[in-house]
Amino acid sequence: MTLFLQYLAAGIASGSTFALVATGFVVIYRVTGVINFAQGVFAVLGGFLAYSLLHAGVAHGLAEGVAVLITAAIGLVVGLVALGRRGTPPLASLIVTLGLAIFSYAVVITVWGDLPISYDGLSGLLAIGGVSMQRQYVLIVGAAVVTFLALALFFGRTYLGMALTACSSDQRAARLMGIDVWRMGLLAFAVGGALGGLAGVLLTPLQPVQFDSDVGIAVNGFAAAIFGGLVRPVTAFAGGLVLGVAEAMVAGYYRSSYETAIALAVMLALMLWQASRRGPTEE
């Protein structure tokens, strides 16, 4: 039973990072209609940036915070390139994000090399209900929950957040209000960048990252986002937790090499289920 609870705790922690990445996918998709294939890159860059800042002597907390801000700025740049001119079709933007994700490999290898990096997170164990878990797990879950609540407040209570929500609800109506949907798309990319970066800085102490770690992170995040049909943040968040726990159980009781296969299988099953709910396409 103790083993099960430890796997559960590890799963909720990794699931929380998937949830952050998934929420990034959802925020960008809802506003722009673009599936951002560079979402995993933000996490990788977040990890590498925090690593460099820590090695430069910046204190823990500040280093991670600055790394998240930089990934938000990188998200903005990715949005500028991907959205391009006003009226660029989402499919074209999607392909641009795929190109940028591959381009990021060259950047990461040039700047940091091709070896995996990591850094210390919160050290020590915490015993809750007789189950020992790493303090970093608690930090990850807490940060994810706080971030999610902050996002809910931002989208539901602030004027700017409501404008973003309006863009995701009805772009034509939002444009009639005078809301610049293209600029809101850039803001969504910046938020997506920050969420990916946060996932990266939290995950790197547990799982070393390297230039191509974005694939695994993006696959897990996308699978979680698919839970909510790419449009519902709450369901995507729940999807991340379910996926994290499922993977932790498989890794704990069977083999860790099957983790990604589980994510892909879950994603495929959900896509098939959603396609079947829509029914056959009418000729």
Add this chain to the structure above:
Amino acid sequence: MPEGSEPLLEVHDLVVRYGAATALDGVDLAVGRAEMVALVGPNGAGKTTLLDTVSGLVAPAAGRIELRGRLAQVPEGRRLFPEMTVEDNLRLGAWRVRDRRVGPVYELFPHLVELRRRKAGSLSCGEQQMVAVGRALMGQPDLLAVDELSLGLAPQIVDTLAEHLQDLNRRSGMAILLVEQNARLALDICSRAYVIEAGRIALSGPSEQLRSSPEVQAAYLGGAYEE
């Protein structure tokens, strides 16, 4: 447009194309300050395209638009943000202006006060149309363009909303461009009208004159017009 009335909106020789299809072909239209003007025509004639072009949503292929003031549009089908409350919908209407006080809208539509915390998607069609008009008014427009006010609404609700628009026009001098398939309603409440068919202005003039036109009577009023 009446003599001496300062034009708030002038559209000259407007051409709009969607790919190879021409949606508007040399359209001329004007709305003076404090005027109520109708644009009537059948489905697919180009009414909404004209509004969208004036609103800046569609780029014209040729022609000129001069708008000397602020325009707000009540779109066809209302297009509220259904998951947001009535009040949040209204507040978003003020995106272009600093004043986000919803009080004046509640004065115009007191019924919305009790609905202000309700999600817009849960309202009846008539209530949604009130919110849509209120949301457009939050942008403090000089010209209010209403696309299909009567669409899907009971006649009694349409009459009430039409009275509100007339009252607004009389009291505040706000110009109104009413885009309608319901020509009877449009000609009743507007002083001037344009008839658009297949992307061209087919007829224009004072509403009274158009009401007595045999073409308008046959095509839009179901025969002879009765007061």
